[in-house]
Amino acid sequence: MPYDASDSVVQLLDVSKEFMRDKIRIPVLTNTTLHIPKGDFAAIMGPSGSGKSTLLNLAAGLDRPTTGRVIVNGQDLGVLSEAGLSRFRSENLGFIFQMYNLMPVLTAFENVELPLLLAPLNRAQRRQHVEAALRIVSLADRQDHYPRQLSGGQEQRVAIARAIANDPVLLLADEPTGNLDATSAQEVLDLLELLNTQFGTTIIMVTHDPKAARRAKRLLHLEKGTFVQADIEALETSR
Amino acid sequence: MIPIKYNLRSLWARKVGSLMTIASTGIAVGASVFALGLSAGLDQTLEVSAGPLDIIVLRQGSSSETASGVSEAVAREILALPGIATDQQGRPLAAPELVVVTYLPRRGNAGSANVTIRGALPVSRDLREGMKVVEGRDFQPGLREAIVSRKLAGRFEGLGMNEEFVVQDKSFKVVGLFEAGGGATESEIWTDQKVLAQVANRTGGTSSVQIRAASKAAQETLLNHIKADEQIALKAITEVQYFADQAQAGLVLRLLGQIIAFFLTIGAMFAVANTMYGAIATRAREIGTLRSLGFGRGSILTAFLLESLVLCLVGAIVGCLASIALTKLFGGQSAGTMNGVTFTEIVFAFSFGPNVLMKGALLAVFLGVVGGFLPALRAVRMKVVDALREV
Known part of the structure; x- marks a missing residue:
């Protein structure tokens, strides 16, 4: 389905990415073009090594394509310096990782506050943002707890609070339920759905889990570095 | 900026490694302060002895x-x-x-x-x-x-x-x-x-x-007069000069102290670097996460240099205190060495003045920056995507 490019939060234009391993060129993405419109919730599936995480890293500006352009929220990431990319991420993006990636020595509150330290906010404003984010993930009462004092599901919810604390235009989730039991996974997916439907947050989620993918509005299937036809209904029937 | 509590608590979380590094910087700074205190004490003893006129x-x-x-x-x-x-x-x-x-x-x-x-x-x-x-x-x-x-x-x-x-x-x-x-x-x-x-x-x-x-002028006249009188064959020097010449007293002791302090400093530098390399290796994923959240390379470098500095400064405080305490414990701050000019015992007090302690602190800063710089640079140079993959 064609998208209006001007409405896209993420555009990958003819993007290829190759890695060098022992002087051997390994293509991971090949001439890939992708438009993610504002308010979308896209799930990317595909076998290991199909380029899912690479695609996410490119959209996050954590890696640069070998050829092609990556445009996020109207900004061509290719023209930004390392410092510019850092600033861009802090202002526009939220990350959710499979292993939660919370700082073990910081409390839930302090973890959520981290990205806000880069924003022009005073202490009171930061507190407001953190408390609001923790309320959304229903962990307001656990703000003084350290990650080791939380369950896996709770840790991931804190990580989601951290990802949304600075009100990003794009949320990038890399296997957000990959490390969780079924109940916790459900809670996390409920949250992502809520963020997408109620707050209009654009989400790209890489997942292996068909149940998780079904919660997305759109399913993209990567194989050997190229998108192949896939849709949610097909996923439904395949199960 | 990455909050300093992140670094402080990370140091606390790795108590054994941190304490070992504090101990080794403490020993290096303590030994240096001891050697400097000895030198300063000797100098002071000879300096206060001299009347200007x-x-x-x-x-x-x-x-x-x-x-x-x-x-x-x-x-x-x-x-x-x-x-x-x-x-x-x-x-x-x-x-x-x-x-x-x-x-x-x-x-x-x-x-x-x-x-x-x-x-x-x-x-x-x-x-x-x-x-x-x-x-x-x-x-x-x-x-x-x-x-x-x-x-x-x-x-x-x-x-x-x-x-x-x-x-x-x-x-x-x-x-x-x-x-x-x-x-x-x-x-x-x-x-x-x-x-x-x-x-x-x-x-x-x-x-x-x-x-x-x-007076100063009279001093000059007296000096010249005695020197010029060939009959009496005497030499006259100011007391300031006399004691400056004697400052060679304890040269061996001073040198020995400085050599020991030097080697301990080198050892401590490796200890700091080792601890910081370890800290960075085990926290690669945290560093990757911080970078992905938008913290720049400068923030990462500063944070890890600060962490190394904190280790060394705590070590320096421990080293200085231990050095002063040990000196007081053995000999009540009074020590003796042989005057290399007169071959007699010269008694002096260790002098741990602000100057000596400041040098100890500067050594700690040097240790922190030099020992912590390469590891911090490694943290900065890590590719974010690789760092995020670390377990």
């Missing part, structure tokens, strides 16, 4: 009083020179003094050493400002009585209050203890000049003449 007259070719001799007749000539300061009674502030060395056993079976005995005149006391008897009384002229520096009294057998020591088979009684503001005089025993001359068979001459000039 004072002149010391020695035989030509001798570098210390112990190797010098001035005949009585020549000494009288010198005392009559113009430009010498006078006391309230109009007497010249100048004293021919006799210096004899005796070999005395240290307390606690710690061997023996040469100790300086000064045969002094009443005016000698006026030439040493700050010298006062703090226990007992002054020696009586004509008797084999002596006063001893309080520091020396604690270090040698027979030098305690009311104890007796022997010079050339004749025993002297200690009737008083004195202090002299920490100067070189505090390494001496004082007795009556005439008594000492008799006991040591040195009648008819003295070792040196101590003079206080009336």
Whole structure:
């Protein structure tokens, strides 16, 4: 389905990415073009090594394509310096990782506050943002707890609070339920759905889990570095 | 900026590694502060000894009083020179003094050493400002009585209050203890000049003449006059110069202290680097996460350098305190070494002034920055995507 490019939060234009391993060129993405419109919730599936995480890293500006352009929220990431990319991420993006990636020595509150330290906010404003984010993930009462004092599901919810604390235009989730039991996974997916439907947050989620993918509005299937036809209904029937 | 509590708590979370690094920087800084305190103490002892207007007259070719001799007749000539300061009674502030060395056993079976005995005149006391008897009384002229520096009294057998020591088979009684503001005089025993001359068979001459000039200009004139007089064959130098020449005292000790401190510093640098490399390797994913959240390379570099600095500064505080405490514990801050010029025992106090402690702190900063820089650079150079994959 064609998208209006001007409405896209993420555009990958003819993007290829190759890695060098022992002087051997390994293509991971090949001439890939992708438009993610504002308010979308896209799930990317595909076998290991199909380029899912690479695609996410490119959209996050954590890696640069070998050829092609990556445009996020109207900004061509290719023209930004390392410092510019850092600033861009802090202002526009939220990350959710499979292993939660919370700082073990910081409390839930302090973890959520981290990205806000880069924003022009005073202490009171930061507190407001953190408390609001923790309320959304229903962990307001656990703000003084350290990650080791939380369950896996709770840790991931804190990580989601951290990802949304600075009100990003794009949320990038890399296997957000990959490390969780079924109940916790459900809670996390409920949250992502809520963020997408109620707050209009654009989400790209890489997942292996068909149940998780079904919660997305759109399913993209990567194989050997190229998108192949896939849709949610097909996923439904395949199960 | 990455909040400092992140680094502080990370250090706390790796208690054993952090404590080991603190210990090794502490030892390096402590040893350096110890060596610096020793040097500063020696310098201070020799520095406070010198009066700015004072002149010391020695035989030509001798570098210390112990190797010098001035005949009585020549000494009288010198005392009559113009430009010498006078006391309230109009007497010249100048004293021919006799210096004899005796070999005395240290307390606690710690061997023996040469100790300086000064045969002094009443005016000698006026030439040493700050010298006062703090226990007992002054020696009586004509008797084999002596006063001893309080520091020396604690270090040698027979030098305690009311104890007796022997010079050339004749025993002297200690009737008083004195202090002299920490100067070189505090390494001496004082007795009556005439008594000492008799006991040591040195009648008819003295070792040196101590003079206080009336002014800077007079000092210059006196120096030139004595130097120019070829008949008397004496040399006159300012006391400042005399003690500067003696600053070679304890050269071996100073050098040894500095060499040990140097090698400990190198060791500590590796310890810091090792700890920080370890910290960064185990926290690669955290670093990747911080970068993905938008913290720049500068923030990461600063954070890890700060972490290394905190380790080293805590180590420095521990090292400085331990150094001061150990010095106080062993010998009450008073130490002795051989004066390399006179071969006599020189007693001094370790000096841990702000200057020495500041140097200790600077060493810690140096350790923190140098030891922490390469690991921090590694953290900065990590590819975010690779760092995020670390377990």
